Amino acid sequence: MAQFLFFLFILFLCVGQQICLEININGSSLSTPLVPAFFVIGDSTVDCGTNNYLGTLARADRPPYGRDFDTHQPTGRFCNGRIVVDFLGLPFVPPFLSQRGEIGGMIHGLNYASAAAGIIFSSGSDLGKHVSLSQQMEQVMETFQQFQLNLGREAAGDLISKSVFYFSIGSNDFIHYYLKNVSGVQSRYLPWEFTKLLTNSIRQHLENLYAAGVRKIVVMGIGPLGCAPHYLWKHGGEDGQCVSEINNLVTLFNFGMRFTVDVLNEKLEGSKIIFCDVLKASVDIMNNHERYGFDTIKNACCGLGRFGGWITCLLPVMACHNASSYVWWDQFHPTSAVNQILADDIWEGSQTAHMCYPTHLKHIVKNIDLD
Numbered sequence: 001m002a003q004f005l006f007f008l009f010i011l012f013l014c015v016g017q018q019i020c021l022e023i024n025i026n027g028s029s030l031s032t033p034l035v036p037a038f039f040v041i042g043d044s045t046v047d048c049g050t051n052n053y054l055g056t057l058a059r060a061d062r063p064p065y066g067r068d069f070d071t072h073q074p075t076g077r078f079c080n081g082r083i084v085v086d087f088l089g090l091p092f093v094p095p096f097l098s099q100r101g102e103i104g105g106m107i108h109g110l111n112y113a114s115a116a117a118g119i120i121f122s123s124g125s126d127l128g129k130h131v132s133l134s135q136q137m138e139q140v141m142e143t144f145q146q147f148q149l150n151l152g153r154e155a156a157g158d159l160i161s162k163s164v165f166y167f168s169i170g171s172n173d174f175i176h177y178y179l180k181n182v183s184g185v186q187s188r189y190l191p192w193e194f195t196k197l198l199t200n201s202i203r204q205h206l207e208n209l210y211a212a213g214v215r216k217i218v219v220m221g222i223g224p225l226g227c228a229p230h231y232l233w234k235h236g237g238e239d240g241q242c243v244s245e246i247n248n249l250v251t252l253f254n255f256g257m258r259f260t261v262d263v264l265n266e267k268l269e270g271s272k273i274i275f276c277d278v279l280k281a282s283v284d285i286m287n288n289h290e291r292y293g294f295d296t297i298k299n300a301c302c303g304l305g306r307f308g309g310w311i312t313c314l315l316p317v318m319a320c321h322n323a324s325s326y327v328w329w330d331q332f333h334p335t336s337a338v339n340q341i342l343a344d345d346i347w348e349g350s351q352t353a354h355m356c357y358p359t360h361l362k363h364i365v366k367n368i369d370l371d
Helices: 002-016 133-151 153-162 171-178 182-188 191-211 229-234 244-267 278-287 336-348 361-365
Strands: 038-042 109-111 164-168 216-220 272-276 296-300 326-328
Touching: 038 133, 133 153, 133 191, 164 191, 164 361, 171 182, 171 191, 171 244, 191 216, 191 244, 216 244, 216 361, 229 296, 244 272, 244 278, 272 361, 278 326, 278 336, 336 361
Parallel strands: 038 109, 038 164, 164 216, 216 272, 296 326
Antiparallel strands: none
16 A cells, blocks of 8 residues: 555656656556657657558558557557567657647657658658658657747757657668669669668768757667568578578668768767667577577568568468567567567667667666767
8 A cells, every 4th residue: 555655646746746757558667767758760660650640551550460569459560569669668659640739748759750661762652651761850850849839949959958869760771672673773873882872861860860959869770681581481592591682781781870870979079879780689689599588580470471471460360379489570570579689789788788889778868978
């Protein structure tokens, strides 16, 4: 009874003094806020429901998506449960498109990510509508304007500078554009030239965020596309070896993003930007899958065809029983179990010590100087 009264007292303080407390979505923990707000920009790796509002084939608003989520209901997350950003200990934030412009719904952050979105405007348009990176950036700036109007310029600037921004985008520029050779792009750009085009675009967006007052940013690399069940089905041999040509493209992109982050940290005074190599961490998980607790590293838990890579996850009957023993949930997306490991690595490198550079999320949240 005493614990229950203490809990009510804490909630009273939270409401009465507008002190934001993070309550774990499953009700298991109560903790002090790590940052005032959390903003997520990206694609299906971090979409928490944006595409539920769009006319597109890229939707995860039906079972079995979300079956292992806290609510056991599909939310628009492309996973059986939580995505990476749900495990970071930062605020659970709603999709931008779910809001009506009221400050109370966005004060602790927003998720702008849209499945099928790319750095290039048209990437992923073959699946229908999506919110591209440039459009997401427009939404971010619209949010900032709302903050200034409602909070005042100084308070809005303080909130923005102390908040964390999370970038996870780029996969669809390869999946739906370069690898499909849309408009003969492969004849116009060598792989390194294409990746430079992408990384230069992200660099400009990051500089625009800095100019708007953002200081703390996590930039995610691309995961092991060449090991995804879709490409194992399409290009892999019978033994399910990863497609090295595709992973080489990912390596180029990730190297370019790490270099970009290095340059920006030197150039932008007071910036705390980190780059996290998802490819490196994911390969470690697959190479040491037994240590991490995974039995199946090639087949998707939910899908049809060889490796579950021919037809994506559409019906509950297509899904395996125990997703936590699988690395891949569907054609392209990891299971919630993998996402939790990646989140631990992003936070403090507890699994793959050198996944993030030059430091980890914990350090920029706690204002520890970059190494």
